[in-house]
Every structure is written in structure tokens, then in C-alpha cells.
Amino acid sequence: xxxxxxxxxxxxxxxxxxxxxxxxxxxxxxxxxxxxxxxxxxxxxxxxxxxxxxxxxxxxxxxxxxxxxxxxxxxxxxxxxxxxxxxxxxxxxxxxxxxxxxxxxxxxxxxxxxxxxxxxxxxxxxxxxxxxxxxxxxxxxxxxxxxxxxxxxxxxxxxxxxxxxxxxxxxxxxxxxxxxxxxxxxxxxxxxxxxxxxxxxxxxxxxxxxxxxxxxxxxxxxxxxxxxxxxxxxxxxxxxxxxxxxxxxxxxxxxxxxxxxxxxxxxxxxxxxxxxxxxxxxxxxxxxxxxxxxxxxxxxxxxxxxxxxxxxxxxxxxxxxxxxxxxxxxxxxxxxx
Amino acid sequence: xxxxxxxxxxxxxxxxxxxxxxxxxxxxxxxxxxxxxxxxxxxxxxxxxxxxxxxxxxxxxxxxxxxxxxxxxxxxxxxxxxxxxxxxxxxxxxxxxxxxxxxxxxxxxxxxxxxxxxxxxxxxxxxxxxxxxxxxxxxxxxxxxxxxxxxxxxxxxxxxxxxxxxxxxxxxxxxxxxxxxxxxxxxxxxxxxxxxxxxxxxxxxxxxxxxxxxxxxxxxxxxxxxxxxxxxxxxxxxxxxxxxxxxxxxxxxxxxxxxxxxxxxxxxxxxxxxxxxxxxxxxxxxxxxxxxxxxxxxxxxxxxxxxxxxxxxxxxxxxxxxxxxxxxxxxxxxxxxxxxxxxxxxxxxxxxxxxxxxxxxxxxxxxxxxxxxxxxxxxxxxxxxxxxxxxxxxxxxxxxxxxxxxxxxxxxxxxxxxxxxxxxxxxxxxxxxxxxxxxx
Numbered sequence: 001x002x003x004x005x006x007x008x009x010x011x012x013x014x015x016x017x018x019x020x021x022x023x024x025x026x027x028x029x030x031x032x033x034x035x036x037x038x039x040x041x042x043x044x045x046x047x048x049x050x051x052x053x054x055x056x057x058x059x060x061x062x063x064x065x066x067x068x069x070x071x072x073x074x075x076x077x078x079x080x081x082x083x084x085x086x087x088x089x090x091x092x093x094x095x096x097x098x099x100x101x102x103x104x105x106x107x108x109x110x111x112x113x114x115x116x117x118x119x120x121x122x123x124x125x126x127x128x129x130x131x132x133x134x135x136x137x138x139x140x141x142x143x144x145x146x147x148x149x150x151x152x153x154x155x156x157x158x159x160x161x162x163x164x165x166x167x168x169x170x171x172x173x174x175x176x177x178x179x180x181x182x183x184x185x186x187x188x189x190x191x192x193x194x195x196x197x198x199x200x201x202x203x204x205x206x207x208x209x210x211x212x213x214x215x216x217x218x219x220x221x222x223x224x225x226x227x228x229x230x231x232x233x234x235x236x237x238x239x240x241x242x243x244x245x246x247x248x249x250x251x252x253x254x255x256x257x258x259x260x261x262x263x264x265x266x267x268x269x270x271x272x273x274x275x276x277x278x279x280x281x282x283x284x285x286x287x288x289x290x291x292x293x294x295x296x297x298x299x300x301x302x303x304x305x306x307x308x309x310x311x312x313x314x315x316x317x318x319x320x321x322x323x324x325x326x327x328x329x330x331x332x333x334x335x336x337x
Numbered sequence: 338x339x340x341x342x343x344x345x346x347x348x349x350x351x352x353x354x355x356x357x358x359x360x361x362x363x364x365x366x367x368x369x370x371x372x373x374x375x376x377x378x379x380x381x382x383x384x385x386x387x388x389x390x391x392x393x394x395x396x397x398x399x400x401x402x403x404x405x406x407x408x409x410x411x412x413x414x415x416x417x418x419x420x421x422x423x424x425x426x427x428x429x430x431x432x433x434x435x436x437x438x439x440x441x442x443x444x445x446x447x448x449x450x451x452x453x454x455x456x457x458x459x460x461x462x463x464x465x466x467x468x469x470x471x472x473x474x475x476x477x478x479x480x481x482x483x484x485x486x487x488x489x490x491x492x493x494x495x496x497x498x499x500x501x502x503x504x505x506x507x508x509x510x511x512x513x514x515x516x517x518x519x520x521x522x523x524x525x526x527x528x529x530x531x532x533x534x535x536x537x538x539x540x541x542x543x544x545x546x547x548x549x550x551x552x553x554x555x556x557x558x559x560x561x562x563x564x565x566x567x568x569x570x571x572x573x574x575x576x577x578x579x580x581x582x583x584x585x586x587x588x589x590x591x592x593x594x595x596x597x598x599x600x601x602x603x604x605x606x607x608x609x610x611x612x613x614x615x616x617x618x619x620x621x622x623x624x625x626x627x628x629x630x631x632x633x634x635x636x637x638x639x640x641x642x643x644x645x646x647x648x649x650x651x652x653x654x655x656x657x658x659x660x661x662x663x664x665x666x667x668x669x670x671x672x673x674x675x676x677x678x679x680x681x682x683x684x685x686x687x688x689x690x691x692x693x694x695x696x697x698x699x700x701x702x703x704x705x706x707x708x709x710x711x712x713x714x715x716x717x718x719x720x721x722x723x724x725x726x727x728x729x730x731x732x733x734x735x736x737x738x739x740x741x742x743x744x745x746x747x748x749x750x751x752x753x754x755x756x757x758x759x760x761x762x763x764x765x766x767x768x769x770x771x772x773x774x775x776x777x
Contacts, residue, residue: 051451052447054399054403054443054447055440058436058443060407061410061436061439061440062436062440065432065433065436068410068413068421068425068429068432069425069426069429069430069433070426072423072424072429073422075414075418075421075425076418076421079415079421080414080732080734083415083734086415087740090411091743093404093408094408097401097403098404101396101399101401102758104396105393105396105400105758106758108765112757153733153734299429300426300499300500300502302503302504303425303429303502306430306504306505307429307433307504310430311433313437314433314434314436314437314440318437318444321441321444325444325447325448328448328456329447
């Protein structure tokens with residue numbers, strides 16, 4: 001049953017990265033859009049993701065619940081040593097979720113809209129940035145449970161080149177996903193071109209920050225190249241991601257939105273496969289060869305079994321409803337009154 | 338402020354904030370479903386307009402409650418890693434089921450808010466009901482997890498080791514039913530009184546009278562039924578607490594000395610030095626009678642517990658008295674309301690009744706906050722009753738007072754935003770919602 005739980009954990013993380021990520025990305029694109037196009041981007045966003053945006057963020061809750069029920073030691077360790085970046089990420093989640101809803105549901109449209117927009121755009125950047133920092137710090141070996149003092153224990157556990165680079169990479173991936181998604185939602189050729197340009201620059205940002213990730217891995221002694229290229233799965237996944245990226249750019253001109261979206265999703269999944277496979281089942285790598293492993297640090301067997309059952313039962317309800325929601329609003333324009 | 342007090346304050350603040358949004362999120366959908374139902378049946382525009390106006394409010398509250406709930410799921414670990422390390426697997430089951438319920442709620446809300454005129458009208462109505470039902474189930478599951486902290490079950494404990502774990506038994510612990518029932522009724526009463534109060538005020542100001550008085554009626558029926566039922570559930574809960582957590586009951590009642598023929602104290606400020614409760618009004622034998630059904634029942638006082646195991650008596654007692662007093666006020670208002678309904682008098686003409694409701698707007702939520710203060714403070718010094726002390730569970734990270742200040746600032750700003758948005762929604766009713774053809 002532990003495998004069921006691990007599969008759910010990984011899949012929920014992936015779905016959060018894809019769906020939540022595209023959602024963050026829309027805010028990131030708004031942040032980097034010239035002022036006269038900003039409003040068009042925001043209204044497009046509300047229209048297209050309005051009905052599903054709450055659901056996109058539920059995946060994070062599923063991840064957390066799986067962690068604290070199934071892997072309490074991992075949850076406790078991560079939330080102790082990465083308290084600060086988690087806190088900043090939470091602030092981002094609060095600011096973003098509320099600003100998105102408030103700008104839409106404010107009955108009076110006035111100067112407040114500017115405040116909501118500002119909060120929304122900056123928090124759309126900060127949240128995935130710190131999500132990336134957390135992911136980077138979890139595997140970079142910088143968490144030191146024996147650390148004495150505030151800075152060593154709670155600041156340098158996450159503040160270093162590698163995790164910051166992973167943060168930037170996460171941000172650009174989110175922006176890229178959102179641009180790819182929005183290309184499919186456009187109505188005019190001019191709009192389409194605008195998002196293609198966005199996708200291109202986000203793609204460029206991902207390449208640059210990806211380069212930074214490798215560079216900083218070398219500086220911080222994170223054996224990243226070994227993880228990615230030291231095994232067949234890593235090499236295959238990275239190659240598959242690259243191929244799918246090339247095909248995406250070929251197809252964008254032809255405007256096949258479903259295939260492009262699928263390929264972008266596939267590309268991100270392959271990146272997640274490559275970065276998690278090598279050290280699996282170890283998920284937290286701490287200083288001095290200490291680690292936390294999904295196989296060794298899971299909770300009591302009976303708890304894992306009941307968690308797996310709860311997840312299986314949950315998906316019977318959630319998945320069909322979610323598919324129908326996404327399907328319905330792809331066909332019909334959302335209609336509020 | 339030391340880190341331990343700061344961590345407790347931050348947790349208390351986060352819960353106190355979140356509870357308001359959860360109550361509204363789990364109750365308002367039912368009000369909407371009723372008004373939506375009347376619209377679909379009668380095609381009267383006023384019902385549709387009320388449903389629309391309420392749904393905007395629900396969306397604002399849901400978005401805020403969703404993020405404050407997400408924050409709580411992290412805060413459990415950020416502040417109490419020593420607790421979650423052991424408790425996670427044992428009481429995680431209600432949380433994992435709650436994840437499902439919450440997910441369904443978010444999906445159904447997407448259908449409901451954006452699906453007007455897009456689906457079969459009864460399917461659309463049904464998605465609104467699903468929002469309410471899954472919200473209610475979420476609430477019950479989270480309360481079941483809290484009940485487990487009051488009434489640990491589903492594991493054996495020896496020398497710091499938790500074994501023989503049974504998550505199902507943990508979820509259905511002895512306290513889950515009485516706590517969940519009390520909370521659900523409280524949510525209906527609190528949300529109902531808040532909504533009815535706002536609409537009553539608007540009727541008093543003679544604004545959009547048909548709209549506001551119809552909305553008032555729907556909310557008031559729920560609120561008053563809940564407020565009349567609540568004392569029964571409260572009595573059940575108190576007896577349950579007397580059995581499982583006698584120290585909590587003693588603190589609630591300000592009872593220092595154990596004994597039979599124990600008086601019920603009304604009001605008063607407990608004095609831990611003199612072991613007396615000055616300024617209180619005594620009803621001889623009443624507490625014994627309420628707990629055990631006759632005056633010779635023995636009730637345990639704080640003297641039965643070592644000082645280190647006693648909950649803070651002053652705040653627990655005052656919060657409990659406040660909760661009961663507020664419940665009594667709401668009970669009385671509800672009886673008057675049903676009396677007026679029964680006499681078939683028009684309450685638009687009975688302006689005193691509307692004034693009473695307008696004054697009662699915050700009472701339900703004050704009672705909810707007071708009640709949670711009793712539950713949580715009354716459990717201290719334990720985070721897991723009788724097993725793990727709160728101070729042994731707190732995070733080793735120093736400087737929690739600063740995160741507490743940060744959260745305080747954030748929650749105050751969020752509260753101000755929500756108040757502003759609601760004020761604007763209500764002010765815009767004549768323009769946006771109460772329009773004859775329902776078109777904007």
C-alpha cells in the first residue's frame with residue numbers, strides 16, 4: 001500500500017506543478033506584460049481559469065496531507081528546518097489567492113483594482129520561487145539537524161545558490177506553462193502572437209535559469225549531473241523532455257492547442273521524473289549523508305493503509321467531477337450572473 | 338513574548354480567523370440552495386437576485402477560507418512538529434478524507450458560480466447543494482480530528498512510543514460526535530444570525546425592502562432553529578466533557594473544590610489564589626444536577642489535579658460564561674421570532690424584532706470564538722490530552738514572536754479587505770442585484 005501512497009504523492013506534486021504552476025504562470029506573465037496589455041491578460045485569465053482555479057490549488061493540500069499522515073517524520077523535519085521559506089511561500093499563497101478573488105468580486109471597480117493586481121502579480125512570482133527554493137533545499141544537503149544557532153539551522157538550510165536557481169527555474173517553467181495554455185485560448189491572431197512571444201521568452205528564461213541550476217549545483221557541490229545523466233532513466237527523461245520541447249515549437253505555428261498542451265505537460269513530467277528518480281526513495285537529503293526516505297520514514301503500516309484507501313476512495317469522487325468540470329468549461333464559456 | 342506563548346498565540350489567531358470563514362463556507366450554500374430552489378420553483382426574480390448576491394459573498398469567503406485553511410495545514414508542522422511527528426499517522430485519516438471533501442467543494446463551487454444557464458437548471462442547483470454538503474462534511478471531519486486531541490483513541494502509548502495504531506478508531510473517538518454536532522449547529526446559528534442581522538439592518542433602513550426581508554427570512558429560519566437546538570447539544574457536550582476531561586469542566590465552571598451538591602456558578606472571575614469565584618451568582622446543587630441528573634452527583638474540581646495539569650481557569654471560565662450567555666440571548670431572540678411567526682404578525686411592522694436581530698449580528702460568531710477558546714484552553718497544558726504536553730511539541734525554531742506579528746498583520750489586513758468587499762457588495766445591491774429583470 002505504501003506504493004499507492006507514493007504514487008499519489010508524486011502525481012499530486014506533478015499536478016500541482018502543472019495546474020497550479022500554469023495558474024502562477026498567468027500571474028507571472030501579467031507581471032512581465034507591458035502596461036497597456038496587462039488588463040487584457042488579466043481578464044483573459046479570469047475568464048479561462050475562473051471555474052477551475054480553486055481546484056488547481058487543492059493538489060498542494062493533498063500533498064501536505066499525504067506527507068503528514070504517511071510520512072510524519074519527513075513533514076516534521078521539513079517544516080522545522082525549512083520554516084522560513086515555507087512561511088514566505090504561505091504568505092504568497094494567502095496574498096495570491098485572496099487578491100485573485102477580491103479583484104474579481106469587488107463590486108466597485110476603482111483604484112483598489114490596482115492594489116489587487118499588484119499583490120496578485122508579485123505573489124504569483126514569489127510563491128513558485130519559494131516553492132522551488134524549498135524543493136532545491138530538500139535535496140541539496142544543506143539542512144543540518146545538528147546545526148547550532150539560528151542562521152545555520154534555519155537560514156543557510158535554504159539560502160544558497162542552488163536553491164535560488166531552482167526557484168528561478170520553477171518560476172520560468174510556470175510562466176512557460178501559462179503561455180502555452182493561453183496560446184490555446186486566444187481568439188485573434190494578434191493575441192496569439194503576443195502569447196507566442198511570451199512563451200518564447202519564458203522558454204528562454206527557463207534555459208538560462210536551467211543553466212544557472214547546473215552552475216550553482218557545481219558551486220554548492222550538489223551532484224546534479226550525476227542524478228540526471230548518471231542513469232538510463234534520467235538520460236531518457238531529459239532526452240524525452242527536449243524532444244517534446246522541439247516538437248512543441250514546430251506545432252505552435254500550426255496551432256494545435258491540445259497536442260501542444262499535452263507535450264508541455266509531458267515535458268514537465270519528464271523533468272520531474274529525471275530530478276526525483278535518482279535519489280528515490282530518498283526525498284530529503286541532509287548534511288553529512290543523513291537522509292529521509294519514503295521507504296524508511298513512513299508512518300505506521302495501518303495508517304499508511306487507511307491513507308491509501310482514503311486516497312483511492314477520494315479519487316473515485318474527485319477525478320470524474322474534475323474532468324467533467326474542465327471538459328464543460330472548455331466547451332462552454334463560463335457564465336456568471 | 339517567549340516562543341512558546343508566541344506559537345500558541347499564532348495558532349489561536351489562525352484558528353480564530355479560519356473558523357469564521359469555514360462556518361460561512363459550510364452554511365451559506367444551504368441558504369443559497371433554498372433561495373435558488375424557490376427561484377426555480379416560482380420564477381420570482383427576488384429569489385434569483387438573492388442567490389446571486391449571496392453567491393458573490395460565498396466566493397469571497399470561500400477564497401479567504403481556502404487560503405487560511407491551507408496555511409493551517411502547514412502551520413501544524415511549522416509550529417508543532419513534535420506533535421505532528423507522532424499524531425500525523427493516527428489522526429491523519431479525517432484530514433485525508435477532508436482533503437477529498439474540500440476538493441469536491443471547490444469543484445462544485447466552480448460549477449455553481451460559473452455555470453448559470455450553462456447546465457440543466459436542476460444539475461446546477463444540485464452543484465450548489467454539493468458545495469454545502471461537502472463543506473459540512475469537511476467541517477465534521479476537522480472537528481473529529483480536534484476531538485481526538487481531547488479524547489485520544491486508536492493507539493496505545495508507553496514511554497513515548499505510540500503503537501497499535503488504528504486510524505478508524507482514532508477518527509471515531511468518544512468526543513467526535515458531541516463536538517461535531519455542537520459545531521455544526523453553532524455554524525448555522527452564527528452564520529444565520531450574522532446574515533439575518535445584516536439584512537434586518539437594511540430593512541430597518543428601508544432599502545430594497547422586498548429583497549432584504551426575503552433574504553432575512555431565509556437566514557432567520559435557519560439561525561433560530563439552530564439557536565433553539567443548541568442548548569440541548571451544549572448540555573450533551575458538557576456532560577461528555579465532565580466524563581472525559583474533568584479538569585476542563587472544572588475550569589469551565591470555576592470549580593476549585595470537588596464534592597457533591599455542587600452549585601452552578603453564573604458569571605464571576607475565578608481567583609486561583611483564594612480558590613473562590615467572586616462576583617458570581619450561585620444556584621445551589623445545580624451543577625451536580627446537570628452533570629449527573631441528581632444533586633448528590635459528585636463533580637471533580639481542580640483540587641483533583643496537580644497544579645501542572647490544570648488548565649488556565651480564569652479565561653476558560655469567562656469564555657465559557659460568555660458563550661452560554663450569548664447562546665441564551667440568541668435563544669430568546671429565536672423564541673420571540675417564532676412567536677411572531679406563529680401569531681402571523683408581519684415582522685416588517687415589528688421593528689423592535691428587526692432591531693434585536695440587527696444588534697445580534699455578531700453574537701453567534703462571538704459565541705463560536707468563545708466556545709473554541711474553552712475547547713482549546715481547557716485542554717491545556719496538553720496538546721494531546723493526558724499524553725503529550727503542548728510545550729513539548731513546539732518547534733525548536735527561535736523568533737516565533739516575529740512570525741506571530743507577521744500573521745497578526747496579515748490577518749488584520751485580510752479582515753479589513755473582506756469587510757470592505759462586503760460593505761461594497763451590500764451597498765451595490767440596488768444596482769447589481771435587486772433589479773427587476775435580473776440582468777445587469
